[in-house]
Amino acid sequence: MESATIKDVVHAPAATAVDLSTSIGSFHLPAPTMTASGCAAAGAELAPYLDLAALGAVVTKSVLRDPRSGRATPRMAETPSGMLNSIGLQGPGIDSFLEHDLPVLAEAGARVVVSIAGGDADEFGELAGRLAALGPESPVGAIEVNISCPNVANRGLVFACDTGASRAVLDAVSSAVSSAAAATGRPALPVLAKLSPDVTDLVAVARACTDGGATGLTAINTTLGMVIDPVTLRPQLAGVTGGTSGPAIRPIAVRCIWQLTAAKRAGVLPDVPIVGAGGVASGADALQLIAVGACAVQVGTATFADPSAPARVARELEAELARRGVARLADVVGIAHEPGRGITRSTDL
Amino acid sequence: MESATIKDVVHAPAATAVDLSTSIGSFHLPAPTMTASGCAAAGAELAPYLDLAALGAVVTKSVLRDPRSGRATPRMAETPSGMLNSIGLQGPGIDSFLEHDLPVLAEAGARVVVSIAGGDADEFGELAGRLAALGPESPVGAIEVNISCPNVANRGLVFACDTGASRAVLDAVSSAVSSAAAATGRPALPVLAKLSPDVTDLVAVARACTDGGATGLTAINTTLGMVIDPVTLRPQLAGVTGGTSGPAIRPIAVRCIWQLTAAKRAGVLPDVPIVGAGGVASGADALQLIAVGACAVQVGTATFADPSAPARVARELEAELARRGVARLADVVGIAHEPGRGITRSTDL
Amino acid sequence: MSRTTTAPAGVQEAAEVVSARPVGAYTHLVLHAPEAARRAQPGQFVACGVGDSGMLLRRSLSLHAADPVAGTLEVVVAAAGPGTRLLAAKRPGDVVPTTAPLGRPFPIPEAGTPGVVIGGGYGAAPLPWLARVLTAQGSRVVGIVGAASADRLLGTSAVDDATALDGIADALVVTTDDGSLGAPGRVTDALPEVLLELADLGDPWVYACGPMPMLRSVHTTTREVLGQGARTWLAVEESMACGVGVCMTCVLPVAQDDDDGVRRTRMLRACTAGPVFDGDALRWDAIGAAPHLRGGALVPDDAVGAPTAMGGH
Amino acid sequence: MSRTTTAPAGVQEAAEVVSARPVGAYTHLVLHAPEAARRAQPGQFVACGVGDSGMLLRRSLSLHAADPVAGTLEVVVAAAGPGTRLLAAKRPGDVVPTTAPLGRPFPIPEAGTPGVVIGGGYGAAPLPWLARVLTAQGSRVVGIVGAASADRLLGTSAVDDATALDGIADALVVTTDDGSLGAPGRVTDALPEVLLELADLGDPWVYACGPMPMLRSVHTTTREVLGQGARTWLAVEESMACGVGVCMTCVLPVAQDDDDGVRRTRMLRACTAGPVFDGDALRWDAIGAAPHLRGGALVPDDAVGAPTAMGGH
């Protein structure tokens, strides 16, 4: 019944454009939405549907050292309000990526986060070194480290499930990035560690990553799931299990970002930026992830149904904030943690 | 294009009723579907909508030693293809349960699995002892140990997230059950440990439970999630986080049961029965959980939309099996693990 | 309290939409659910599935009317969120899965007891049926319906004849916050005068449906004006996952005298112990006490099994 | 191969359903999507949202026709699973979110090259449009449509005039597995005779749409009958999450000559490199090779970046 009232949040006349800019360390973004790794291929495929240069950033499919065929098919299964995928990191390898894909993104004026993956810490380090060595004219603004991929040395257990392995990968990446920075005199590329929700203690893994030199966190990657084919009664995916994504996992993403932000506020984690991902399909969804602490948001699975989604979500987010009289995105990052600062309405006489 | 062919599975003429009976140790069930703990209150509430005696079992809301008010409200939030709940184990305590609720279930002819919860191992042990001491005329056929509840001694961390804590709880329960069996000369009540999916290594927790004396496993409890209220931008649930349930988490449940069964087949876990739970709303859903290794299935959230769901799912499951010419439920338990034994259709000329 | 603690159980029916028409800002639906129509009483509700969507849970709607002969239930839906939006868009021929009638109906006083029926917004939906039952047994009934603005009103012929209290209640007062129809102000502004008038005929029973702040205000006003000389029966709208008593999401703190004569507060299920509660039994100190929880209720410290300062839950 | 590797991009439109009518076991839908209608060519497809449901992903449907003047796309939907069931139930006035036209169209040979167009079940949907393009440039075109039984046939006037090849193709053969309409047997039973007849006019181009086993059989039969003296263009139906080339779910193993002249196999996206592939390029040894994966394809050991025996992925 009562209308919304806002306390303590900087007000703007409703018509004023909202300041949606954000940053991840030295990487400044005019808008807070990105594509999600593996949900936009190399990025160029989306150009017919949105302005790549207007996105916060394009996050590439995870790049490996060598070309990779990926897995057999079927690679996907639809699930209630979500899907499973089991692609197996198909890609052309770093050489081809740098030669063919990155120039197209540069040409389009996109800011780029390159996601990297590897079978051991050395491969991660090598890839990071290649990216960090790119010239200042390169569109690469940050590296995202996909630690949710199998560790060859440890029975294929994913790095992200083990604090030691996660730390080793981040150590390798951050030292490669630092050496390149030292060599060139340019600031070091920000390094985002992308976390898996499939762990008992997310904060411990995040801490291992920041201890290893991650300057930011991306949360979350997919959660492990499985579907049985109704005809064969065998796993529907050729890869047996797959990653669950889409709105079905949004409550898990919101919870994970909440936990990480709470740990930062408690001093248990350093105060690094968090990029949110998981089930975002609208501006209202993005606002949930931002309210619990994300300073930018990736749009993954929603892109499959609506290839313009990463751009649309930013527009809708702007409208959500304008409607609430919020002048700057930064004012609502983490607001869910602040009793009394939130946007409240009285519920009783 | 080609019609389904079945290999290696015992055939039955389509019209013959399928043998749906199953057992959990000494506990024999005429039908493989149960209610899920917390989704059927004490059970009697469903009597107007289904025949309690025809269900495999009624699983009670987790019972504690003392009466408990539960949490403030809101206690639920709807999520895409799922929901969050944060009830806080509201209940009248074991005395009232034994005095008022259990006799009603006995009267209705129901088989009962009593779910128990506690703040420390002693409370679990005491509750198990009370139940194990009931006479042979009691409808209680098994105990389900809800280890996904907060451990008072360990900052409220749930037992299920820690192998040591899980084992301690199961030790207390199984020794109480064994003492009662020794005292009465009756067989010991089967003890199901109910697992949380929110762990890095599910098999390790399961193993801790069987080491502690669990004679069966229930998988899965809810997965921790969170929703932000669009108006207040604060957590929508009074309890801040809540458990995610419903079809959204079914891929996670299928994966967890697959992992447990694979571990049994690999000899890493003892060969104990697994009761499946998570997102089952139809017979086809139940069949997925059974194919990966569940010998019985609990129907939780689906009951909220359709209070007859636990009975309906059994009927639909029977039809699914009859359609495939399967004579006995037992023939398809775990079939997804058996290359060549599954029901296949040729996909190519 | 002398009332039984469990509600009569509902029945599940796949109800065909017989008609759907706009009524002010709302949609009036007629559903074919013959068994429920036979059993229903005023104050009960129906849990409706919203159809093929990612929304699993049923939506609870007060019964506006039930016709045992035609086998129909009537409801008035406000398109509040995504689920009620789908329900409000149903067309004749669509099928809505229903469980009904649910909850405990309005208690009916001794013949002749005067009554006030008060509705806020679509909360007026069950009032004409209730008023008819009361007047049929010789009670004088005054209606008060209010809303923020004229388009959110229900229960007056100024909006729609078929759902109006006019001609059923002996008198009807209409209020709007913005004065766009009827008297400017809230339903509780009109209540004292009505209470004083009716008190001459006996201790009135006051029935109210609407948002919790309005129910609180109805209770407070009634007590202020008539002291203990009246009863209030308030139909609450708690967020419900199941509607049939199995999920424990819809609770609110209610004080009741136990068999041992001691008054104790418990978190009771609004779907089975309610939705109609005695206004004196609701723990107003805990309901809506935390603004960030919106309509939520806290657990009073003295409630049975309340969390203790030392650990607890 | 000389064809470009990326498909022309589609456009997103909220398409109103102009008409919906049953055609045999299928539903023929006309969608108002003017920009897509302007751009579309035969062999391309449209990705359709199924509406408010727990199903996020679009469903891919071959374009049966596109009318740039009316601004409409036409499709024929088989209600195979839950999503296509919702699409097949759309009524005029409903809005379907679309992205179209997607994929690479059927390549068109030199004028006069004879053609065979073959459809299995609803796979016949794009053939009349293709046949019209071919005959318009002077090619002789023979159609073959088949299905398990008469009710699953499409493309013959025995089922429906508006979607038929009769009068467009120069000749039409109809087969059903059960003999309920046309010649008993499979489309490939009729193929050798057609190929031999057309070979007199030049090396025929064979176009086929339908389930993978049929496509394989069309390719094998063509090679058996005419050796290398024919080309096959096969429109595959891989399970697609996005349809626009961003998800990598729709891949299948395809061998192509690289710039260095070496033939290499890669897992190519059916949505952007296809859905129409040269039958000689598909790695039939790996497609459908694992029965428990149903239509799935394995990664050939010699594919670029294939998993190695030692670890790998």
Ligand SMILES: Cc1cc2nc3c(=O)[nH]c(=O)nc-3n(C[C@H](O)[C@H](O)[C@H](O)COP(=O)(O)OP(=O)(O)OC[C@H]3O[C@@H](n4cnc5c(N)ncnc54)[C@H](O)[C@@H]3O)c2cc1C
């Ligand atoms: C006993 C009772 C009678 C009611 N009578 C009517 C009526 O006659 N007409 C009418 O328009 N509305 C009525 N309501 C309110 C109606 O149930 C809610 O507006 C509706 O459930 C909200 O669903 P939504 O999809 O619009 O919103 P959402 O916010 O998407 O709902 C999400 C979930 O929360 C639950 N929920 C949210 N708000 C409420 C609420 N106020 N009450 C119960 N559940 C809620 C929903 O059932 C759903 O499970 C009644 C509610 C109750 C409890």
Ligand SMILES: Cc1cc2nc3c(=O)[nH]c(=O)nc-3n(C[C@H](O)[C@H](O)[C@H](O)COP(=O)(O)OP(=O)(O)OC[C@H]3O[C@@H](n4cnc5c(N)ncnc54)[C@H](O)[C@@H]3O)c2cc1C
């Ligand atoms: C290029 C192309 C053209 C097609 N043309 C037609 C047509 O003209 N008429 C027609 O009726 N059908 C056509 N199909 C098949 C149609 O897309 C599938 O039957 C449909 O997607 C299955 O959806 P469902 O909801 O019925 O089944 P579900 O099994 O519920 O589908 C689940 C998911 O898998 C995907 N999927 C499942 N099977 C297929 C499949 N065969 N192809 C692509 N995605 C699949 C769905 O898109 C969805 O994302 C075409 C497919 C492709 C790839």
Ligand SMILES: Cc1cc2nc3c(=O)[nH]c(=O)nc-3n(C[C@H](O)[C@H](O)[C@H](O)COP(=O)(O)O)c2cc1C
């Ligand atoms: C088809 C698909 C492929 C993906 N590939 C990658 C990948 O290569 N690297 C990675 O870090 N995450 C990958 N992801 C995870 C997404 O980037 C994202 O973290 C996850 O899907 C949750 O977001 P969403 O719900 O918006 O999709 C992939 C997801 C999907 C659906």
Ligand SMILES: Cc1cc2nc3c(=O)[nH]c(=O)nc-3n(C[C@H](O)[C@H](O)[C@H](O)COP(=O)(O)O)c2cc1C
């Ligand atoms: C409202 C609600 C209350 C629950 N309470 C309990 C409980 O008391 N004890 C328990 O072990 N599990 C509890 N659960 C978990 C369920 O028993 C079940 O494991 C879970 O919901 C997954 O199954 P579903 O998707 O079929 O609901 C509860 C679930 C819900 C939705």
Ligand code: FES
């Ligand atoms: S709504 Fe489930 S107990 Fe009341």
Ligand code: FES
């Ligand atoms: S369907 Fe997504 S890449 Fe082809």
